[in-house]
Amino acid sequence: MPPGPGPLTAAVVDLAAIAERSYDPRLAEVGRRCLDRLRIPLSIALVGRVSTGKSTLLNALLGRKMAPTDGRECTQIVYVFRYDPHTTATLVSRAGSERTTVDLDDRSRLPADFDLPASEISYIDVTMPLPLLEEVTLLDTPGLASAETQNSAATERMLHDTEESAARADALLFCVNGPIREDEAAAVRAFSGSRGAKRLSGATAIGILTRADQVAQDPLSSWTAATGLARDMAARNTELFSTVVPVVGLLAETAETGALREPHARALGELARAWSPDVAHDALASPMMFREEGGPVEGPVRTELLDLLGQFGVGRMLDRIRSGTRPDVVSLTREAAAASGLAAMRTQIRRSLGSRSDVLKASGALEELMESAYDAGDRSLYDAAQSMLDRPEMFPLKVIGMGRQLATGEVKPPAGLVEQAWITVQTGLPRTTKAEASRAAAEWKRWAELTDSAGQRLARVMVRAWQLAAESKSGEGPP
Structure with missing residues (x-):
């Protein structure tokens, strides 16, 4: 079962219960929302520009291909993943928050299409019996911008849904593909003016360099380049991220979901025996060269290897086989997991966010309650919240607030x-x-x-x- 609330969270629960009983309907709604939020594990939203690998990373964290990644309309929807002993999915509509059961496929995966268009869906509520979800609730958001549909209604809706999800989360994983510039910078600027921007700070956000295998022109040297880039991005963007962590999202998803099969392992073994390191390096310079280089393994299987591992992943597996790793599914899946950087990312999430779960949850809810009490003119509730914030044991909440002051430039x-x-x-x-x-x-x-x-x-x-x-x-x- 998920753990109970920490001491700081428990104190704020009492305040939220008072707000829930308010005669002001907006304040009462905020109270109800905060109670719901405080009763679940730490809520983390995956945020970033469209097509930054958010859903691929989420699938790796879940260990199952649940979140859609194919670019269809289903990727324009918010997905909430939380703990329950049973795997279920429920569609929550925008109209009156009507709830409808979603049928999963024979592998307990979400469908690619729903009965309602994305514009009429508030979010998809997914429950799974995973240990990870006992510690955190994960929100997969649509994205912040799209070059192809820059001014469309769909883009505006996706941006709004992403901002609202981030505002209601306790912390963010902000996914980027490279340095904060051009499209990435535009997405950050757009997000910075929204309610969700309160979570985009060095206090409550981690930057995730999701495609560390695509940072350098030479795919085989990308990991070294990515680790240096992540350090540089963290140093240059302390107001946005507590740290920046590189990860090869595709490789992590393949390893954690068990997508590698015996034919793939055999094919990698054959290529490792047939190609010298120099030949492999040249072949992996581009997908086309990899498919056309002479040697064993038919073109369709080589394409599958690229789809599962990418050029970096294929190169790393060939190197490991030459170094003595057995070319079987278990051994290569283990090597893929190690090469992806996912373990280090998980450790960083636990260190930066999980260890402060009680503080982050209490801080976000108390801030929302104080703002709503002020707007509603409920001086009694506002003073009670301020008095709570002044308690010695609530000092960590003031530190989180200090992070927001620094991040916004106040x-x-x-x-x-x-x-x-x-x-x-x-x-x-x-x-x-x-x-x-x-x-x-x-x-x-x-x-x-x-x-x-x-x-x-x-x-x-x-x-x-x-x-x-x-x-x-x-x-x-x-x-």
């Missing part, structure tokens, strides 16, 4: 201080001595005298963060 500390603030948001300050903490806190106090009220609030958070860093060093607990 507060711009000077060089030296801004780096400290981002470290606090993303990993927490390292343990330190009281003397060092006092020195650092004094810097923040001096800057606070020169800045506005928003900067002063952020400075107070940093002063407290340094105090806690010193207390943890000495073994003292928070007061």
